[in-house]
Amino acid sequence: MRIRLETRFITPAWLNFVLPVIAVFATLVLCGGLVVAAGADVFEAYTALFKGAFGNRFNFVETLVKAAPLVFTGLAVAVAFRARFWNIGAEGQLLAGAMAAAFIGAREGLPTWSLVPSMLVGGALAGGVWASIPALLKVRLKVDDVVATLMLNFVIFYAMMALLSGPWKDSLSGYPDSPDIRMVAEFPILLETTRLHLGVLLAALGAVVVWLVMTRTTFGFAIRAVGENTRAAAHGGIPVNRVVLFTAVLSGGLAGLAGVGEVAGLHFQVMATLSPGYGYTGIVIAMLARLNPLGVVPAAIFFAAIATGAESMSRATGVPVFLADVIQGASLICMLVALLFTQYRVRLKTVMRNA
Amino acid sequence: MSEILEQIFQIGFFTAMLRVATPLLLATLGEMFSERAGVLNLGIEGIMLLGAMVGFAAGYFSGSLWLGIVAAAVTGIAFGGLMGLLTVSLGLSQHVSGLGITLLCSGLAFFGYRLIFGQPSQPPHVDAFESVPLPWFSDIPFIGPILFDHVTLVYIAFLLVPFAAFLLYRTPWGLNLRTVGENLQAAASAGVSVAWKRYQALMISGALFGIAGAYFSLAQFNAFTFGVISGRGWVCIALVVLGRWDPWRCAFAALLFGAVDALQLRLQSSGIIDLPFQVFLLLPFLVTVVAMAVLARNARAPASLLVPYRKEER
Numbered sequence: 001m002r003i004r005l006e007t008r009f010i011t012p013a014w015l016n017f018v019l020p021v022i023a024v025f026a027t028l029v030l031c032g033g034l035v036v037a038a039g040a041d042v043f044e045a046y047t048a049l050f051k052g053a054f055g056n057r058f059n060f061v062e063t064l065v066k067a068a069p070l071v072f073t074g075l076a077v078a079v080a081f082r083a084r085f086w087n088i089g090a091e092g093q094l095l096a097g098a099m100a101a102a103f104i105g106a107r108e109g110l111p112t113w114s115l116v117p118s119m120l121v122g123g124a125l126a127g128g129v130w131a132s133i134p135a136l137l138k139v140r141l142k143v144d145d146v147v148a149t150l151m152l153n154f155v156i157f158y159a160m161m162a163l164l165s166g167p168w169k170d171s172l173s174g175y176p177d178s179p180d181i182r183m184v185a186e187f188p189i190l191l192e193t194t195r196l197h198l199g200v201l202l203a204a205l206g207a208v209v210v211w212l213v214m215t216r217t218t219f220g221f222a223i224r225a226v227g228e229n230t231r232a233a234a235h236g237g238i239p240v241n242r243v244v245l246f247t248a249v250l251s252g253g254l255a256g257l258a259g260v261g262e263v264a265g266l267h268f269q270v271m272a273t274l275s276p277g278y279g280y281t282g283i284v285i286a287m288l289a290r291l292n293p294l295g296v297v298p299a300a301i302f303f304a305a306i307a308t309g310a311e312s313m314s315r316a317t318g319v320p321v322f323l324a325d326v327i328q329g330a331s332l333i334c335m336l337v338a339l340l341f342t343q344y345r346v347r348l349k350t351v352m353r354n355a
Numbered sequence: 356m357s358e359i360l361e362q363i364f365q366i367g368f369f370t371a372m373l374r375v376a377t378p379l380l381l382a383t384l385g386e387m388f389s390e391r392a393g394v395l396n397l398g399i400e401g402i403m404l405l406g407a408m409v410g411f412a413a414g415y416f417s418g419s420l421w422l423g424i425v426a427a428a429v430t431g432i433a434f435g436g437l438m439g440l441l442t443v444s445l446g447l448s449q450h451v452s453g454l455g456i457t458l459l460c461s462g463l464a465f466f467g468y469r470l471i472f473g474q475p476s477q478p479p480h481v482d483a484f485e486s487v488p489l490p491w492f493s494d495i496p497f498i499g500p501i502l503f504d505h506v507t508l509v510y511i512a513f514l515l516v517p518f519a520a521f522l523l524y525r526t527p528w529g530l531n532l533r534t535v536g537e538n539l540q541a542a543a544s545a546g547v548s549v550a551w552k553r554y555q556a557l558m559i560s561g562a563l564f565g566i567a568g569a570y571f572s573l574a575q576f577n578a579f580t581f582g583v584i585s586g587r588g589w590v591c592i593a594l595v596v597l598g599r600w601d602p603w604r605c606a607f608a609a610l611l612f613g614a615v616d617a618l619q620l621r622l623q624s625s626g627i628i629d630l631p632f633q634v635f636l637l638l639p640f641l642v643t644v645v646a647m648a649v650l651a652r653n654a655r656a657p658a659s660l661l662v663p664y665r666k667e668e669r
Binding site for chain 2 (some may be wrong): 034037038086088137141142143144146147148150151152153154155157158159161162163165166280283284287320321322323324325326327328329330332333336337339340
């Protein structure tokens with residue numbers, strides 16, 4: 001018997017569900033080593049983590065609330081990566097959306113009914129515009145998208161902090177944060193006595209809408225065509241540069257909505273700690289979902305669960321809360337390795353020997 | 356304006372420029388090696404952060420800062436090797452593998468630091484490297500204190516530039532590396548082991564990232580903080596493009612960036628311009644984007660950059 005790898009030509013659909021599960025399982029096993037290194041019992045730590053994420057109504061809602069921005073950033077990355085626009089800038093686009101929402105939400109002049117819709121539109125636009133900069137730099141000046149989107153994350157973060165410690169500072173608080181948005185601009189709560197807000201519902205709807213756009217529209221087809229084979233797409237008459245640009249705007253808009261949700265549903269202002277790297281987690285989520293918009297939802301819930309559960313686990317077992325960050329990185333790598341099974345299959349073969 | 360110029364034409368400014376440019380130079384040279392072999396190593400930011408943590412911890416407990424540097428380099432080599440496993444042996448996406456390594460290493464750095472040091476009210480610190488003025492040279496007026504009064508790592512980093520150029524352009528090893536970066540098939544048919552070359556380049560880059568990170572926690576500062584790298588690794592990716600994959604130009608790019616960084620630090624502390632300090636912090640990143648926009652069109656990356664190597668496709 002020998003084991004050999006054969007190239008696959010068709011990827012069976014069930015692999016799309018099985019691979020992420022395998023990757024996550026492998027990650028948790030590997031990270032178990034770190035739990036042991038921290039002097040805790042692996043089973044106990046993971047139980048605490050699970051309970052912290054889903055154990056009771058409050059924890060479960062907290063996980064969903066945390067999943068909302070992750071769904072949006074995951075969608076943002078999934079859309080962009082489909083067109084091979086390497087948008088590592090969801091973090092910055094999220095901040096752009098959040099700033100627009102916080103600015104609009106605090107305007108006294110606007111009629112109350114228009115506040116929430118204008119925050120959503122304004123935030124999506126702000127994210128889209130911010131993402132169009134690296135896209136324009138890419139298609140017009142051939143600037144590498146990875147570098148440009150990364151740099152712009154830092155530019156907007158420091159610009160935001162400059163505004164928050166200067167002209168946009170809340171005069172009532174001693175910290176660099178913006179004035180609160182108006183009460184009427186806050187997202188309605190869906191479930192009383194919890195923090196489950198409209199943004200969570202919007203995130204779920206967003207995933208469905210993006211899925212429809214990607215699979216049922218010409219624009220979605222164009223995005224996939226450009227990503228699969230840019231040259232063939234160009235030959236087929238698809239305006240590649242324009243598609244990349246619009247994809248970037250769509251991607252940035254989705255990331256912007258993540259920021260709107262955080263401001264309108266949770267914090268009611270912008271401050272330095274608004275996003276603990278949601279944009280970067282979005283990359284892991286999109287990969288785990290195999291860039292499928294519907295797959296983004298369970299992947300986002302998984303990472304939200306890790307983030308909420310890690311706190312309880314840390315309190316109960318003393319394992320540093322940063323295990324959550326290690327799990328993120330490790331699962332991205334494990335998923336990437338697991339993806340090999342979409343290209344190859346393992347065959348056990350009996351080798352005939354010459355007598 | 357004249358006040359700004361006054362800030363520039365001071366010995367202290369140039370000294371700071373070299374000091375700030377050193378870790379960037381180390382990391383940029385590392386990235387240059389891996390890209391010359393055709394692998395974009397986006398693990399840079401994370402490996403630098405982990406190098407800063409491991410270097411600090413090793414230096415703190417052993418009492419020897421140099422042991423810290425070695426530990427950081429070894430850590431970097433290990434993760435350079437992992438990057439090789441993913442992108443060379445398994446032929447996976449260089450973009451996503453690199454980001455995965457950065458996320459993993461950042462996570463490990465945070466986790467490890469908290470595990471080792473807990474949450475003390477006073478963050479632990481070491482006695483950082485002290486500058487070693489070169490006898491006689493450092494007495495030269497103006498130039499002396501600028502060039503010859505630094506910590507040893509600064510000298511090493513700048514001596515690495517001619518060494519890297521020699522290695523790349525004047526040795527068979529360098530020729531083979533460049534061939535791998537330009538034409539995989541040609542390299543393979545000339546009998547060069549493409550995979551092993553890429554592994555070597557990635558491990559060199561990892562070592563330099565690690566040392567660059569440890570420079571922050573052992574030389575520039577004397578402690579490890581979570582935000583110690585905060586994007587400087589990403590900047591080096593841009594510096595390689597601006598330096599057109601050439602050691603000398605990369606050094607020039609790193610110095611230029613060092614100048615911008617040193618200037619923003621001085622303007623921040625001098626209070627000449629009355630702006631929130633974050634404006635100065637964003638300056639280097641903005642300058643990098645603008646520089647890329649102006650210069651990237653003329654840049655020609657190694658032809659096999661991002662191209663996976665598969666034996667069966669020869």
